[in-house]
Amino acid sequence: MGEFHFRKLHVYRLTLMICAHLYRSTRVSPIAARPIVTQLIRASSSIALNIAEGAGEYRPAEKARFYRIARRSAAETAAALDLLIAIKAVPAEAAERCHRGLDQVGAMLTSLAKNQESRHDAGEPATNKHPKNRNAGTRGRNQEATKNEE
Numbered sequence: 001m002g003e004f005h006f007r008k009l010h011v012y013r014l015t016l017m018i019c020a021h022l023y024r025s026t027r028v029s030p031i032a033a034r035p036i037v038t039q040l041i042r043a044s045s046s047i048a049l050n051i052a053e054g055a056g057e058y059r060p061a062e063k064a065r066f067y068r069i070a071r072r073s074a075a076e077t078a079a080a081l082d083l084l085i086a087i088k089a090v091p092a093e094a095a096e097r098c099h100r101g102l103d104q105v106g107a108m109l110t111s112l113a114k115n116q117e118s119r120h121d122a123g124e125p126a127t128n129k130h131p132k133n134r135n136a137g138t139r140g141r142n143q144e145a146t147k148n149e150e
Helices: 010-026 031-056 060-086 092-121 139-149
Strands: none
Touching (some): 010 031, 010 060, 031 060, 031 092
């Protein structure tokens, strides 16, 4: 079985760093803030999971759909973080780094989704085709294109 290429995506690695920072920042939050913290952790995890799922898809329309879902999860994460700042459960200065990262993730996911939508509209297949459709002669080109595409 081949390597999961989503691990090489910058947007995925940045998301993992944000998730880890959020988790560390909220470990000792007030008990009253726990429902929001739980939602924050779920939403941020959803970003990474949907990036992985989208990267594993081979149909452009489906890839775009997963990237759009991940983008919405990034917006939800930012909103949950805003709530925690508003109730003073997380210091604003600690959250600022996450907000900047979430802005970057959102922009990257928008770009990935639009790229896949334009491929779909043009009738082009995605570059990381289903493994059953891959042959040895094009494998290297497809993997390189996938790195550039995503």
